[in-house]
Amino acid sequence: MPVLDLSIDEVLTTTRAVRKRLDLTRPVEPEVIRECLEIALQAPSPGSMQHWHFIVVTDPAKREALAAVYRKSAHSPGGQEDILKQMIATAANEQEAAALAKKMESPRYLTAHLHEVPVLIVPCIEGRVEKFTAVEQASHWGGIWPAAWSFMLAARSRGLGTVLTTLHLDFEREAAEILGIPYDQVTQAGLIPVAYTLGTDFKPAARKPLESVLHWDRW
């Protein structure tokens, strides 16, 4: 049952990417994870095929191994660290560079502490996307993201924080080996760290104004 007294709109607008405010010391009950996943299963999927799978990882050795894969990706060429350095190098001025560095503190924190997050969830979808047509690709990814997001919303309403990540997919095969996923038949969509949040007050984030992205009747 939801424990926070939030309206649907509040849940939808305050489910943030939580990293520094994940409580790394408080255990998460398996029941609450199951409850959120039951809700996730109500999400749409193409033809209601429900080709989704969710791997809940709580084993400390497996979390450490997955976190190592994530860290490797963050520090590999073209990874999180390279992108940050490039952004800072091309910043218009020192102020902008400092702001970018500050913005990256949160992702960097997650990279450093991922192994400490009590629950890691790997949403998966049957099939491999590489050789699909555009329609097939849309169906493939669309068969997992609504459910993953529903899980995250259900988690938020229960005082849990999450963040959708994809960084480890640079080394998806290694993660598949750690978790025993049949790589040739199943695609990992990402990795969602889950923990209770430190405080429960989260605000809507700054976004591009609607007018800059809204196209009515034509582009």
Ligand SMILES: Cc1cc2nc3c(=O)[nH]c(=O)nc-3n(C[C@H](O)[C@H](O)[C@H](O)COP(=O)(O)O)c2cc1C
């Ligand atoms: C498809 C996708 C992939 C993402 N991958 C990562 C990731 O690998 N690591 C990470 O720390 N955050 C990741 N994020 C989270 C975004 O960085 C986050 O949504 C963004 O910082 C905005 O935060 P907000 O949603 O709280 O406004 C990802 C988000 C999406 C939608």
